[in-house]
Amino acid sequence: MTQEHGLIPDHSEGKGRPEPADDFEVLLVTGMSGAGRSRAADSVEDMGWYVVDNLPPKLLIPLVDMMTSSGSKVHKLAAVIDVRSRSYFDDLAAVLSHLDDLGVKYRILFLDADDEVLITRFESVRRPHPLQHGRRLVDGIHEERELLAHLKERADVVIDTTRLSIHQLSTKLYDALLGTGPTTVSVHIFSFGFKYGVPLDADFVADMRFLPNPFWVPELRDLTGMNAAVSDYVLNSPGAQEFLESYTPAILTAIRGYSREDKHFVTIAIGCTGGQHRSVAMSEELAKRLRNHGLSVTVSARELHRHRS
Known part of the structure; x- marks a missing residue:
């Protein structure tokens, strides 16, 4: 695609764009409608x-330019692209070629399903296929499948979603993009005071x-569980280690089950x-033990703002 088409910005003669970060990646989510x-x-x-839906392919390049500019904190850009015409497909081919030239890492995720299932899904929501144009639903599906054959x-x-529930699809995506198992579950631990109410979340x-x-x-009264003296006192108290040694594997068992059931956030x-x-000292220690099992764990303390300065 040439510059005069407005697709590829001009960065010649010393106007070079910033190099993409090593961990910057683009994920193109596409496939059959439905x-x-x-x-x-x-x-x-x-x-x-960072997800952008219904993005015309030719707008991907300026979006990548923005995301790779200095100061941007977005390192993972996912663009959901609906290839509705041959011109869209031609634009996408040019974009992918240009991403290669720029050294931007990208992956293409393609979702597919059998024609019969796609027809049932469209009929259930009572919406026309984007390529139907007054014809039979199956005609739009066949045209789209032909357009997307090379992209697939x-x-x-x-991922073939013909026999997948929405939860099974999500699990497949986690498996494909992050890997399998409980490490796909993010854990947040927070301490609280019962005198201020039991958390609902x-x-x-x-x-x-x-x-x-x-x-x-x-x-110790005027210190908090973040202080080493308080932490040592709590963790060396009768029952503390016994509790942690029992509670940690129980939580790990639940997290393994959550990862199988498409629940990826645990509080x-x-x-x-x-x-x-x-509660503060035990939260920090539990987080340490879970991290030792490869889990992503964050910690906060709900009541520490009440601590006397």
């Missing part, structure tokens, strides 16, 4: 990709009030009376 592109976009967004051959990942709630309270130790709440000492 095969699950919208669901795939939702799943990919959950994985941390070029795809890095092809937790998948698990653990009560640390069975441990001795550092609040009653004068030299664990660890509580004590005021949310300052025991």
Whole structure:
């Protein structure tokens, strides 16, 4: 595609674009209409990709330019492309060639399904196929399949959704893009104080009030569980290690099940009376143990803003 067509920006004569970051990647989500592109976009967004839907292929280059500019924090761009005509396909071929020239890493995800299933899906939502144009539904499907034949051959990942539920499709996507198993589950642990209310958004709630309270130790009262002295006191208290050694494998068992059932975000709440000492120390230690199993874990403390300065 030549410059005068407006597709490829001019970066000649010292006006060069910035080099893409080593971890910058473009994912092109395409395939047959009705095969699950919208669901795939939702799943990919959950994985941390910046998703742009219904993007004309020729707009991908300026979007990549913006994402690779200095200061951009977006390193994963997913573009959902609906190839509705031969001109769209020609534009996409030129874009892919240019991404190769720029050294931008990209993958093509192609979603497919049997004609009979696509017909059933379109009839269930009572919407015309984008290439139907007043003809029979099957005519639009056949035209689209012909248009996409070469793109499917070029795809890095092809998923047939004929017999997949939306949850099974999501699991397939996680497997294809991130790998299998519990490492696809992101865990957030936060400490809280029961005196300020039990959280409603937790998948698990653990009560640390069975441990001795550092609040009653004068030299620890004004500290928090982030302090080494408090943490040592809590973790060396009777029952602390026994709890962690039992609770950690229980959480891991649940996370393995969640990964199979298309649940990829887990929230664990660890509580004590005021949310300052025991719950904070135990949250940090549980996070450390889960990370040792390869999990992605973040930690926060709901009540630490209440701590006296």
